[in-house]
Amino acid sequence: MHRIPRPSALTSYCAGIEATATTPPTFGERAAALRALGWTDRQADWLTLVCLHSGVFIRSQYQARYNVTDGPTARFIGSLTRAGVLREAGSLDRRGYRPTSICHVHGRTVYRALGIEDNRHRRNASRELVMRRLLSLDYVLEHPECGWLPTEPEKLAYFQRLGISPTAVPQRVYHGAFTDRATRRYFVFKLPIASSGTTTTFVHADPVEGPRLQADRLRTWVIAHSALWEALRNRRWTVHVVTVTRTAAEAAAKAAILETWRGPPAPAAPRSEADQQLMDAIELADSTGDLRPLDAKYGGAIQAARAARRILDQEKAARGPAKYIDAYSTHVAERLTPDVLAA
Incomplete structure (x- = not known):
C-alpha cells in the first residue's frame, strides 16, 4: 500500500523545485516530483494528468489511456483510496456493466507536490462543473500530442510571449466577503488551451441541456475570447476551437453555430479624417x-462619446458578421453518456 510521505519531506522537495524554477514546471517534472515521493510511474503519470486538467475522472477514461481491464483498474483506484488522496462516488450505470462512478482526486499532498496546492480541482463541485471537467479531460486524453497549458500562469505566460496583453484575456475580479481586497482571475472558464506551432486550440465543454441555453452559453464563451482571438489573428496565429x-x-x-463565426477577419473600414480626429481626441x-x-x-464629452459610438456602429455594420475563428472541430465523448451522473 502506498504511504503518504511526511509533510517535512514533501515541503522540502517542493521548495527545491520552486527555488530553482523560473517557469512553471513541465508535465514530466511534475510527474517526477510525485515519483520522488513514492508513487509508481503510472500513478504519477495519471495523478499529474488528472490534477492538472480536471481533478475528476471515471474508470473507463483510465482504462482507455493504459489499455487495462476492470481488475487492474479496481486495484489502482483502491491504492489511491487507501492512500487518502481519492474518493469514489456512484455505481454502475443503468446498463449494469460499465462503471461510471466519479473518482475525485482531492489529496492536498498530491497537489502540493505538483505545485498547485490551491487549485480548485481539489474541492467538491456541482454536478454541472464535474461533468464539464470530465468532458475537458476526455478531449485531453484523446489528444496527448497537443501542447497543453493546464494552469493559469502557463496560459498567461504563453500569450505574453506572443506580445499579447493580459487585458485581452477573459478575466473576472472577485471581492472577498470579509475584506476589501480584490482578486483578479484570468481564464475564468477553466477550459483547456493548447499550443501547437502557430495554432492555438481552445476547448469548449459545457454539459448544460437544452438547445437554446447551449447556444447562449457557447456565444458567451466566444464573445469573452474575441479580443484574445483578434490579437492572435493579428499576429497571423491560427485560432482553432473544439466543442x-x-x-x-x-x-x-x-458546429452549425461555430460555422457562422469561421472565416478571415474583416478588413478595417476606412475612416474619414474628421472621424479619426474625433477618436484621437477622445483617446487623449x-x-x-x-x-x-x-x-x-x-459640444462636451457626452456628445463626443455618442458620435464615437455612431462611428463604431457604422464600421461594425460595414464589416458584416463577425468572424472570430479560423477553424473548428467537434469531439463526442462517448464514454460520458448523458446519464453518467444519474447515480
Missing part, C-alpha cells in the same frame, strides 16, 4: 483626464 459534447446531435448543433482626453478640448470642439 466537446456527449451526443452527436449536440455536436452538430454547436481619456488618457489625460482633461475634457476641455471635447467641450470646445464637440
Whole structure:
C-alpha cells in the first residue's frame, strides 16, 4: 500500500523545485516530483494528468489511456483510496456493466507536490462543473500530442510571449466577503488551451441541456475570447476551437453555430479624417483626464462619446458578421453518456 510521505519531506522537495524554477514546471517534472515521493510511474503519470486538467475522472477514461481491464483498474483506484488522496462516488450505470462512478482526486499532498496546492480541482463541485471537467479531460486524453497549458500562469505566460496583453484575456475580479481586497482571475472558464506551432486550440465543454441555453452559453464563451482571438489573428496565429459534447446531435448543433463565426477577419473600414480626429481626441482626453478640448470642439464629452459610438456602429455594420475563428472541430465523448451522473 502506498504511504503518504511526511509533510517535512514533501515541503522540502517542493521548495527545491520552486527555488530553482523560473517557469512553471513541465508535465514530466511534475510527474517526477510525485515519483520522488513514492508513487509508481503510472500513478504519477495519471495523478499529474488528472490534477492538472480536471481533478475528476471515471474508470473507463483510465482504462482507455493504459489499455487495462476492470481488475487492474479496481486495484489502482483502491491504492489511491487507501492512500487518502481519492474518493469514489456512484455505481454502475443503468446498463449494469460499465462503471461510471466519479473518482475525485482531492489529496492536498498530491497537489502540493505538483505545485498547485490551491487549485480548485481539489474541492467538491456541482454536478454541472464535474461533468464539464470530465468532458475537458476526455478531449485531453484523446489528444496527448497537443501542447497543453493546464494552469493559469502557463496560459498567461504563453500569450505574453506572443506580445499579447493580459487585458485581452477573459478575466473576472472577485471581492472577498470579509475584506476589501480584490482578486483578479484570468481564464475564468477553466477550459483547456493548447499550443501547437502557430495554432492555438481552445476547448469548449459545457454539459448544460437544452438547445437554446447551449447556444447562449457557447456565444458567451466566444464573445469573452474575441479580443484574445483578434490579437492572435493579428499576429497571423491560427485560432482553432473544439466543442466537446456527449451526443452527436449536440455536436452538430454547436458546429452549425461555430460555422457562422469561421472565416478571415474583416478588413478595417476606412475612416474619414474628421472621424479619426474625433477618436484621437477622445483617446487623449481619456488618457489625460482633461475634457476641455471635447467641450470646445464637440459640444462636451457626452456628445463626443455618442458620435464615437455612431462611428463604431457604422464600421461594425460595414464589416458584416463577425468572424472570430479560423477553424473548428467537434469531439463526442462517448464514454460520458448523458446519464453518467444519474447515480
